[in-house]
């Protein structure tokens with residue numbers, strides 16, 4: 001008989017899981033990480049979100065562990081090699097929110113292009129209804145550079161076309177048929193940097209994409225271009241990003257994700273229990289500089305967070321768990 005440990009569900013999500021799945025469950029409010037090792041538990045299935053980091057030390061606390069169902073598309077928060085070594089299977093939610101994340105990318109783009117965040121602050125804080133410093137730019141006729149033309153990248157391209165933008169894209173595996181159908185062009189990463197007015201990142205994080213947007217890339221961008229990252233923080237070299245913004249090469253950035261985002265989300269915890277080894281303190285400082293810049297807007301890894309998307313995530317996760325228990329696992333990534 002399987003027992004699932006659900007970590008970090010909100011009360012309404014717990015109710016939904018209770019109503020929609022028969023398997024035995026135990027709920028834990030906290031996230032899990034090597035710094036927050038849970039008490040030993042007899043659950044054999046774990047359901048976690050991206051804020052839980054699962055490595056060998058964490059797996060040691062679950063001696064019966066057979067399966068991890070992450071409630072996310074990305075799975076770089078789980079040590080897959082260690083899981084495989086222990087015979088632990090891992091599943092993800094491959095598709096729940098291509099529109100959801102692409103819509104958030106455009107929320108960031110429009111906030112920057114029309115200075116919505118500045119207008120809002122001026123009125124709220126100073127009662128200032130003047131147009132001073134609020135002139136923006138049209139998206140129509142501008143070029144969007146899309147890095148990664150998978151599910152979310154494709155949806156971003158469709159939205160961009162709705163705004164009459166031109167689109168160039170870079171992907172390791174170009175889909176020429178889709179390019180023809182949607183009316184965009186694949187280019188090299190270097191040409192994407194040179195041609196784009198707004199660049200949006202939709203590749204997964206891997207060794208391959210670590211610091212893909214680095215100093216060399218940022219040196220090539222059009223002066224005044226904007227960078228949007230809703231994918232994973234470490235795809236961008238944070239220190240190079242700060243430098244590019246400070247020297248006025250990039251015109252601004254919209255970021256839903258950060259390198260070292262676990263630490264900045266809970267700095268008090270890091271100061272009291274965290275260990276500096278394994279964390280890049282320079283990047284943590286660079287994040288603070290970023291957050292304070294006037295031409296940078298940040299959101300807290302919230303691109304996935306709509307009611308509709310969460311319901312789709314829960315449905316697929318419960319289905320992943322049911323399929324595993326019935327011996328026909330689906331959506332396995334390892």
Ligand code: NAI
Pocket residue numbers: 073074094095097098101147148149150151152153170171172173202203204205208209230231232256257301302303304305
């Ligand atoms: P996908 O797997 O459908 O598309 C990824 C695309 O990137 C594919 O076309 C692939 O060929 C390309 N790619 C992979 N490695 C590459 C490389 N080294 N160079 C160039 N292209 C490469 O993934 P999807 O669903 O579009 O999601 C993308 C990422 O968005 C996820 O991996 C996740 O990290 C992030 N995400 C962020 C969320 C948030 O709340 N901020 C929510 C959901 C996803």
